[in-house]
Amino acid sequence: MFKRYQQKSPIAESYHEIDYGDLKLHYKLVRCDRKSYEVQIRPGGKVVIRAPHQLPMTVIRDFLVQREEWIKNKYHEQSKIRAGKETDLKTIELEKRYRKAAMDYIPKRVAYYAGIMDVSYGKISIRDAKTRWGSCSSSGNLSFSWRLMLAPFSVLDYVVVHELCHRVHMNHSKEFWYLVEYYIPDYKIKRKWLKENGKHLHVLAIEEGQE
Numbered sequence: 168m169f170k171r172y173q174q175k176s177p178i179a180e181s182y183h184e185i186d187y188g189d190l191k192l193h194y195k196l197v198r199c200d201r202k203s204y205e206v207q208i209r210p211g212g213k214v215v216i217r218a219p220h221q222l223p224m225t226v227i228r229d230f231l232v233q234r235e236e237w238i239k240n241k242y243h244e245q246s247k248i249r250a251g252k253e254t255d256l257k258t259i260e261l262e263k264r265y266r267k268a269a270m271d272y273i274p275k276r277v278a279y280y281a282g283i284m285d286v287s288y289g290k291i292s293i294r295d296a297k298t299r300w301g302s303c304s305s306s307g308n309l310s311f312s313w314r315l316m317l318a319p320f321s322v323l324d325y326v327v328v329h330e331l332c333h334r335v336h337m338n339h340s341k342e343f344w345y346l347v348e349y350y351i352p353d354y355k356i357k358r359k360w361l362k363e364n365g366k367h368l369h370v371l372a373i374e375e376g377q378e
């Protein structure tokens with residue numbers, strides 16, 4: 168029952184490197200109370216070896232030499248993960264901002280055009296639909312992709328008008344397009360812009376140092 172109060176040897180950390188020729192691998196060696204040793208290659212390519220206090224350095228070095236291929240592969244694999252994760256975090260942050268901006272801006276444009284067009288609408292939601300920029304349900308609920316905030320505002324306006332025109336015509340008939348044209352005379356240019364550039368709105372490129 169005294170076991171849990173037993174004093175442990177202090178943990179000792181030290182830093183080393185092994186030269187694989189094409190890769191100088193830095194690793195942290197953690198000496199602690201344990202019976203076996205293990206190597207951990209974490210996301211970002213951080214290498215940590217945990218080993219018993221008494222384990223000779225030569226054993227660790229031999230191990231690193233023997234497992235060179237595996238370690239190098241794992242290292243390259245894990246290094247990539249971090250790059251991805253950091254970008255993801257920035258992208259998520261940026262997406263949040265655009266969503267917030269969209270939630271503020273798009274309803275204002277909807278209200279503006281609905282007033283001019285004299286149509287009613289239901290709820291507005293901001294989404295991230297992969298295939299469409301906006302939608303209009305039969306009950307008048309509208310949804311828009313937050314990514315429209317990355318497009319020119321005149322293109323965003325076109326999408327708003329397009330969806331509001333569905334409050335009159337629930338289809339893409341000639342009459343529908345006449346109505347769109349009435350409010351956005353150059354709507355064809357906006358459509359073309361979306362067709363040509365839309366895919367780029369699905370890629371948030373973040374320049375280094377932009378934040």
Ligand SMILES: [Zn+2]
Nearest residue numbers: 329333338339
């Ligand atoms: Zn439509």
